[in-house]
Amino acid sequence: MTERLDLIFVLIQQWLVGFLPGAWRPAAGVVLSVVAIVCLFPALFALTTVFERKGLARIQNRIGPNRVGPLGILQPIADGIKSLTKEDIVPLSADAVVHFLAPVLLVVAVFMGFAVLPMGRNMALVDMDAGLLFFFAIGASTELSVFMAGWSSRNKYSLLGAMRAVAQMISYEVPLLLSSVAVVMITGSLSLTKIVAAQNQYTWGLPHWYIFTPWGLAGFLMYAIAATAETNRSPFDLPEGESELVAGYHTEYSGFKFALFFLGEYLAMFSISGLGTTLFLGGWSAPLQILGWVPSWIWFFSKLMLSIFVFIWLRGTLPRLRQDQLMNFAWKFVLPLTLLNLMVAAAWRFLGDGWERWVICSAVVVIAYTGMAWAGMRHGHFGPRSYRYAE
Amino acid sequence: MMQETISFTPQLAASPITGLLWLIPAVPMVASGVIALLKQPRRKISATLAIGSLSFSLLLSLVAFGHVLAGWAHGAAVRETVNFTWIQAGTSHVDLGWVLDPLSAVMLVMVTLVGLLIFIYSVGYMEHDENFTRFFCFMSLFAGAMLGVVIANSLLLLFIGWELVGLTSYLLIGFWYQKPAAAAAAKKAFLTTRIGDIFFLLGIVWLFSQTGTLLFYNDGAGTLEAAALAGLLAQPAALGLTAAGAIGLLIFCGAAGKSGQLPLHVWLPDAMEGPTPVSALIHAATMVAAGVYLIARVYPLMQAGALAGGTTTALTVVTWVGASTAVFAALIAVAQNDIKRILAYSTISQLGYMMAGLGMGGVAVGMFHLITHAFFKALLFLGAGSVIHGCHGEQDVRKMGGLRADMPLTFLTYAIGMLALCGFPIFFSGFWSKDGILEAAQHWSVAKTPFYLLVFGALLTAFYMTRQVGYVFFGFWRGGKPAHESPAVMTLPLVILALFAMGLGLIGTPAWPWFRAFLESRTVGFDWHGFAEPGLLALMGTSTLVVFLGLGLGWKLYGGQSPKPEEPDVLEQTAPLPWGWLRDRLYVDELYGVTVIAFYWWWARVADWLDRRVWGGAVAGVAWAFRGWAHFNRLLDTNWVDGGFDKGCEELASSGGLLSRVQTGRVQTYLRILALAVAALAAILIWSSRA
């Protein structure tokens, strides 16, 4: 019974496909999975918006949405209807084609990223040999859509926001990639299913998740920072800083296109959290061996929602950074530490199974972090600094 | 065909500590490298690095020493080596390696321990120096190089360390290179020791050509093992020497240079221009002892061919040189007024004792004096440093006085060191080690003169040390600003060294010759009958008498009195002429001045003249000839060739004008031509391959 529950989506898919003639079955299976993803994540998006608004309200000592439906649960439906029925304004001087393509490209690219995420046992849409590379390749193309949106609007706030966003995304993509490479080095594979399988082992009932190793913990911290910046979430939400740039690159978007951007950003958050879960938090594996009977997809989505909660929490807690602080942080703090983490991971790989690797790797990581933080504070890299205006 | 590879595979399965022995010199060297990269203000880090690395070496050395001790306790003579091929050229190869045996183990512990204490002391002594980090960089480098000399199992590795040690000595003597005297002293030390080193290198090359290896011990194939020695003995050299004897003498030349033996001692007193911890570590305790250690290390070679109880030419030379150095330097020390210079001559003298001990009594006798001397001489130098520090840089003993009240701890420890050096009976290590040398001299079969020389030296030693202490610590203060006691970081090493200066004698008494037995890997037991050997007690009595005579004489002349600095010395009043000789260091420097240096001066003049007149004239002649030829050519050029060239150039210029139209400066024009050329080239290729 538990196995059936575990594989319930796979079984449903097979059952549905069974009605079709044999030649069509593989294609139909893929179409079904795509449809499932395309339906599921927007639903999750709707749920998350209300969750975020409620959560932020709690943090800010407010009530939050409470008019539509019980406790405001139906608020996203109202929002959706509103944005669908609003007038779609395209500025007169805007480049109409590019203006239209930008949100579409964003949403398509983000959806493609979900194709390689294993959301449960045997629940990856495509088990690609170079899955991680695919994910990052697709992720890189979202930068282009951001630029397209900002440039086509013919609005200086949009363009500035877009340039900030692109610069930020490029800068933080490097540590994002490098911290993932550590996992690849240990696992020896770019396939996300294999990465999860490598973590789905237990010693004394405890899982072998990578976050429970020195390099994994350090890598996860760096990954989390880079992911926050990559998705333009607070405290790295400069591209959309409403107090400075109105709303960044989607200032000139309204109605359904704006909703698409909104959707795209949340989907990017989901996919990057899903990847983090897969790389460091053991993917769909249970946190304790005795909990192995719980269906794997429940674990995946619980971890995903936990990450989303952390995102919301950060947004409610931390103030926004300044542009120069943001860039300095990326290149002078996060990047060196991820590079060091690669070496620590290599040391971990070659030090054998004994206790020495725990001691050595932990010591290196702890010393590096405290040392960098100390040096940074001392030389004022993160401290106050006079602002240099963009030239 | 030359094939150079570095393979680092030890040939012998050695114990873990022997395998790790290379860390002992390597760690201070690495520390030195790191310190070299630090900025000057990073005092704390550099001192910590230097002291930490040397502490690590000390720890490892103690482990190694314990390993040797344990092997000895089980009745085995420990001699473990790790050898590897450094350079492979065709079939011949040069091997390096290191060895752990009682000799190297004892030296390791001594060097690291004394070195560590001096490092700690230096933190206080060099506190106000702006080049603090540089100092510790050099000191660490020195420690590493010296430890490399100690563990070397190959004459080549030893020589590498030897030269490095010489380099650091040069750097440290000239540490205050702004002082002209220091810079000159550094150069002098470097050049003088180089003379010995050239002979040493000759000996190494000769040895390599004879035996094909430079390893000391290598499972019967090393140079110090029976097979190689027999081969060397069979090979005659000039002057009735065997090859073994000749090589031994050449190596001794190197040792004499480094250890300041007659006649190459002149650099050592001048080396006192360096900071006092340097004088203590390098020019008293360790580096100068390296020569003695070298002789001890190659002792089988020096001794090769000796009959039972007999001696060899090489050892005889060692003995004579050592004994005469001992007296010679002690005589000069009597008439010196610089506190460090007195100690420097005393060091030379004591090194002479060690050499004589090696020559007459064997490794154990010489080495024992080396070890005890290292401790008490380091103590004396550090005490002198403390005095200088307390007297604000004053070094002239005549301008001190009465310091026993101002610097009680320094006085106490200095007195212990001084008594140990004089060989005050029973309680001080110097007594036992010097006694061993005297006993060996008494029984020497060749001649009795060295014995008398050494006894006289002992008398002088006691005398000049009493004179110095009388001047410095007794009487009344004759300097300017009042003196003060040094900080704890300086006095603590003094106290520790003082304990060693007293206690170390216990391991080498005739009743319990532990040290000797350890070096020779024999069993030992406590036996009062050791004193009952015929003549021993009489000898001890003699030496005690001599010491007391020296002390008493010194005290009578200098104790409690405090002559003014301008006043002539007491001895000078009685015998001004010999005093003058002694004060001017028996004119050795001047002798060199009128012989060696004058010769070089003359030779340089000759070479200069040759350069100017003969070679310069030849060059000028050739130049004249070429100038004539050139004039001729110019005539030809202007009248014949130029016309043709001008015509050709006009042609070129006009055609260049044509070509320059293509050079528009437009990138795309170039690109276009490039593309056309590619297309044409491809067409030609395809067309030609078709046929």
Added chain:
Amino acid sequence: MNPLAGFLLVAALLFSIGLAGALTRRNAILVLIGIELMLNAANLNLIAFWRYGPHPEALTGMMFAIFSIAVAAAEAAVGLGLVIHLHRHAHTTDLDAMNRMRG
């Protein structure tokens, strides 16, 4: 048609398009774009030969293409840096206007 020939022809066409762009456009950046297209065409050739060549397991063509991609990235960075510098210097990116050989 031979599949290899198809890919090679596409590559040749892409190469020529890139070349035409590099030869006819006035903007220096567009010239660089043309050169990028030419590089891509070359990469396509390499991959096609790898796929349809006799020894795909030796990975030679594939490796060549991967290295070529890396080098192209460096080339683009330096090339665009040069263009920006030129623009700062001459206040134009028009290649026709940039025909002086001296700064």
Added chain:
Amino acid sequence: MSFAFYLIAALTLAGGLAAVLLKNTVHCALALTVAFAGQALLFLDLDAQFAGFAQILVYIGAVAILVVFAILLTKGSETPKGGVYSKHWLAGLVIAAAVFSMLGWAVIWSVHAVPRGPVGTPAVTVLDIGNALMSRYVLPLEIVALLLTAAMIGAVIIAMHEKERAK
């Protein structure tokens, strides 16, 4: 020759043509990304998964963005007065056509001479590529690493704004 190939090839060539022909420079850059994407799809069609994704990551993720930045920094998106094509555009076109005819001729004439490899998809995994990079191709890899570093430093230095030191 599958339908997919023709579709992708058409997409790639259209992207390339647009990149060369369009008036607005930013549109050119965007068309260039289409050509890059089509190229990546061609790589996938050739079973070169790794190269295809690397193509997307490097070209779309980095080179295209760089081009776009360069365009904005040089104010290149404004159409110049004298038209977008150079004076000698006809010569360039003719030469490009000549090169194409040469290449096409060479391909058609010589392609049958290429020895055929094994039929079917070559089983090349990312692991194989990694092993090859770390063993046989390790020297080129190191050289490329050096080259990238040099290029990065060079690009930064070239593009760096030299500020006059007023102090």
